[in-house]
Amino acid sequence: MTAPTPTPEEMQERAEIDRSARYPVMFLFTSAATWLLVASALGLLSTLKLRFPSLWEACPFMGYGRLYPMFLNALVYGWAIQAGIGVMLWVMARLTRSRIQHPRLIVVSGSIWNGGVALAVLSVWLGAGRSLPLMDFPGWFWPILALSYSLMVVWVFPMAGKKREQGFYVSELFLIGAAVWFPWVYLSANLFINKYAAPVMGAGVDAWYVSNLIYFWMAPVGIAVAYFIVPKISARPIYSYPLAQFSFWAMAVLAGWTGFSRFMGGPFPAWIPSISGTATILILIAILATVSNLLRTLKGCTKLWEYSPSLRFTVLGMLMLAIYGSLNAIGSTFAFGKNLQFSHFVAGMDVLALLGFFSMTMFGAFYFIVPRITGTEWVSAKGIRVHFWLSTYAISALVVFALLSGFAQGEDLKEWDRAFSVSYVNSTPYTLGRCLAWVAIVYANFIFFRQLTQMFCGRGRKSAGPTLLHVEPGSVASARAIEGVQ
Amino acid sequence: MTSNPLRKLLVGLGICFGLPWLFLVVLPYLSASKVGTFAYAEGDHPEDGQKVYPDPVSQRYGSSDYGRQVYAAEGCAYCHTQVIRPTYAGPDMWIPGWAGREGGKENFARETQPEDYVTEPVALLGYQRIGPDLSNVGHRITDREEMHRHLREPRSLELEGGMPSYRHLYRRSLTGEGVEPTSRADALVDYLLSLKKDQPLPAAYLSRN
Numbered sequence: 001m002t003a004p005t006p007t008p009e010e011m012q013e014r015a016e017i018d019r020s021a022r023y024p025v026m027f028l029f030t031s032a033a034t035w036l037l038v039a040s041a042l043g044l045l046s047t048l049k050l051r052f053p054s055l056w057e058a059c060p061f062m063g064y065g066r067l068y069p070m071f072l073n074a075l076v077y078g079w080a081i082q083a084g085i086g087v088m089l090w091v092m093a094r095l096t097r098s099r100i101q102h103p104r105l106i107v108v109s110g111s112i113w114n115g116g117v118a119l120a121v122l123s124v125w126l127g128a129g130r131s132l133p134l135m136d137f138p139g140w141f142w143p144i145l146a147l148s149y150s151l152m153v154v155w156v157f158p159m160a161g162k163k164r165e166q167g168f169y170v171s172e173l174f175l176i177g178a179a180v181w182f183p184w185v186y187l188s189a190n191l192f193i194n195k196y197a198a199p200v201m202g203a204g205v206d207a208w209y210v211s212n213l214i215y216f217w218m219a220p221v222g223i224a225v226a227y228f229i230v231p232k233i234s235a236r237p238i239y240s241y242p243l244a245q246f247s248f249w250a251m252a253v254l255a256g257w258t259g260f261s262r263f264m265g266g267p268f269p270a271w272i273p274s275i276s277g278t279a280t281i282l283i284l285i286a287i288l289a290t291v292s293n294l295l296r297t298l299k300g301c302t303k304l305w306e307y308s309p310s311l312r313f314t315v316l317g318m319l320m321l322a323i324y325g326s327l328n329a330i331g332s333t334f335a336f337g338k339n340l341q342f343s344h345f346v347a348g349m350d351v352l353a354l355l356g357f358f359s360m361t362m363f364g365a366f367y368f369i370v371p372r373i374t375g376t377e378w379v380s381a382k383g384i385r386v387h388f389w390l391s392t393y394a395i396s397a398l399v400v401f402a403l404l405s406g407f408a409q410g411e412d413l414k415e416w417d418r419a420f421s422v423s424y425v426n427s428t429p430y431t432l433g434r435c436l437a438w439v440a441i442v443y444a445n446f447i448f449f450r451q452l453t454q455m456f457c458g459r460g461r462k463s464a465g466p467t468l469l470h471v472e473p474g475s476v477a478s479a480r481a482i483e484g485v486q
Numbered sequence: 487m488t489s490n491p492l493r494k495l496l497v498g499l500g501i502c503f504g505l506p507w508l509f510l511v512v513l514p515y516l517s518a519s520k521v522g523t524f525a526y527a528e529g530d531h532p533e534d535g536q537k538v539y540p541d542p543v544s545q546r547y548g549s550s551d552y553g554r555q556v557y558a559a560e561g562c563a564y565c566h567t568q569v570i571r572p573t574y575a576g577p578d579m580w581i582p583g584w585a586g587r588e589g590g591k592e593n594f595a596r597e598t599q600p601e602d603y604v605t606e607p608v609a610l611l612g613y614q615r616i617g618p619d620l621s622n623v624g625h626r627i628t629d630r631e632e633m634h635r636h637l638r639e640p641r642s643l644e645l646e647g648g649m650p651s652y653r654h655l656y657r658r659s660l661t662g663e664g665v666e667p668t669s670r671a672d673a674l675v676d677y678l679l680s681l682k683k684d685q686p687l688p689a690a691y692l693s694r695n
Contacts, residue, residue, distance in 0.1 A: 050616065053650040054641070060654035064616075065561020131563035131610050161492045168495065176492075180499050188507060192515050193608060200600045201518035202608035205511060216503070252499060256506030263611055265575025267600045272514060338576050342567050342615040409615070416580040420618045424648040 018373045020099035021090050024106035028086035030456045031114050033449045035078025040445045042071035044438035051431040069129050069136040070121050075354050077117045083362045084221040085152050088175050090369050091228050095169050096159040109151035116144040132206045142190040153179050170244040174224035181216040200267050204260050211259030214353045222361035223290055226314050230294050233311045239296035250286035254279045261332045277332035287325035291318050307468045309384045314364030320356035339410025348402020356395045376460025378467035385469055387448045394440035405430035521600045526690040539688050540601055553677025556670045566620045567612030570598045583626045584619050586684025594684040602683040616648050624682040633675045
């Protein structure tokens with residue numbers, strides 16, 4: 001699958017695909033980035049409230065119990081899923097060489113999705129939340145979201161069903177998987193929790209839903225992006241196609257079993273959390289196989305990493321996925337889970353998956369896709385660099401703080417004669433550190449948002465060469481080589 | 487080859503996800519939805535009348551159903567859990583007051599069971615433990631006034647805790663002096679006082695299989 005230099009006809013075809021993607025994909029991207037900014041601000045506010053509980057006390061709308069679910073939901077439904085759908089449509093269109101069908105319908109359903117998420121987040125804010133992570137919305141919201149999601153994603157299938165001479169690309173496998181699995185997970189979780197009362201299993205299915213959202217939707221979409229961008233930019237074939245296929249099917253077999261280990265020792269039949277813990281550990285094989293396959297593909301061209309923003313973000317996202325998978329596996333063992341379960345570690349892991357892994361990978365995709373569909377280049381290489389380094393440091397710091405305070409919390413609780421408040425007091429320095437990290441994340445995402453909206457409004461840089469890091473804008477020839485031939 | 491590759495792929499994806507969906511979610515969910523109250527006869531004298539576990543009186547009183555909604559809406563479950571794990575999975579059983587009533591000859595401490603949650607639509611097992619577990623808070627705080635104080639000015643009781651004040655659930659009283667709880671605060675207190683998940687498990691329950 002080495003990409004030989006494309007012929008003019010092929011270039012023409014790609015340009016047409018990109019044009020068909022322009023309105024729907026840019027609409028999804030821009031609204032997603034707006035939600036990212038909102039979610040980052042909410043993340044900062046909720047962490048501040050966690051550290052300084054006496055802030056805004058008289059105001060009913062500023063409690064941690066409302067801000068944190070708002071943050072989580074805005075980040076997942078506003079940013080992550082919308083960005084993921086946009087990327088999914090564009091990558092699928094490029095791989096199957098078909099134009100995106102029904103762009104207007106996609107924009108309309110995207111608007112409905114945005115309106116639904118806004119209403120839902122607002123309803124949590126006004127006090128209609130349900131205290132179920134990522135299923136906080138009142139019960140009547142899910143049909144709106146399910147319908148608008150389907151109307152956007154269903155167009156993946158005609159593309160995938162096109163007559164083809166060879167098998168599926170790896171990225172296609174992952175994208176088709178994500179497109180099939182998510183509605184299934186979403187519908188069954190919502191139907192069960194909203195329609196059939198089974199109190200304890202309801203809580204368990206919620207945990208299962210969160211885990212499946214990460215391993216059955218975000219991971220496949222993120223990995224698909226990486227398998228698309230890494231060979232494109234390095235102009236090399238994937239190191240091992242069989243290994244990629246293996247990791248896909250390993251993930252497919254295992255991901256559905258994860259989730260219940262969030263309630264290890266909870267009031268479930270003992271085999272349920274156990275099998276979830278086992279699956280969480282085994283899925284590490286799929287993740288590590290994927291990441292090492294990608295790194296092998298890049299072996300020997302580390303220079304590219306310095307220049308290409310897309311590659312940088314994507315590879316870092318994949319490394320974060322490996323870290324997430326490993327920490328999650330560690331947390332699913334009794335030895336560590338004992339201490340880490342129900343601690344700050346839980347929130348840290350959610351941030352690592354959503355911001356560390358998924359968002360970084362999506363940023364990589366955005367930096368690659370947006371110039372192609374708008375026909376302009378990113379305005380400032382410095383902006384991209386700041387976005388990259390601030391995000392990297394801040395997210396890492398946030399996760400390390402959450403992990404350490406999780407351990408500390410676990411140790412404090414084990415001393416049974418210690419007052420409970422000790423565990424809170426001991427966690428406060430870490431929480432303060434997390435507040436600082438959030439400030440950096442808000443700033444980084446603001447820079448990203450500003451650059452994206454500039455391009456959305458047609459005020460991108462008009463240039464023949466892509467915006468690269470550490471390269472003078474003039475050196476177009478080398479730039480083409482590095483950023484992959486279109 | 488007659489079948490197209492996409493169809494084959496979709497069947498594969500369906501099987502991969504269908505198995506955990508069926509065996510981990512659907513079947514356990516259906517059997518869990520049958521979990522209800524457990525009726526049993528005390529001792530050797532069934533004629534004394536049937537007893538029920540969990541005891542419906544302590545599980546649901548006042549406006550505790552509405553209080554549960556307030557609990558969920560304020561996001562209490564993001565900082566408080568309601569699950570007592572067995573000792574192999576955590577220290578919950580050893581922390582004073584968490585697992586049940588203390589003192590006396592009888593030890594009421596035990597892990598939470600599925601039946602303990604039957605009065606709620608979805609169990610609020612929780613997310614983090616910024617605050618203590620609330621499975622048995624109804625035993626730790628028995629006085630209504632004290633519970634109200636915990637919600638209104640929590641840090642006057644526990645100097646360094648992380649609990650914010652829920653002052654907005656209270657209003658200035660009509661007489662002009664002091665504050666009085668709104669119906670939301672009263673319901674929330676009803677719910678919190680009803681949280682007692684340490685009823686001794688009947689022998690018949692333990693040997694039901």
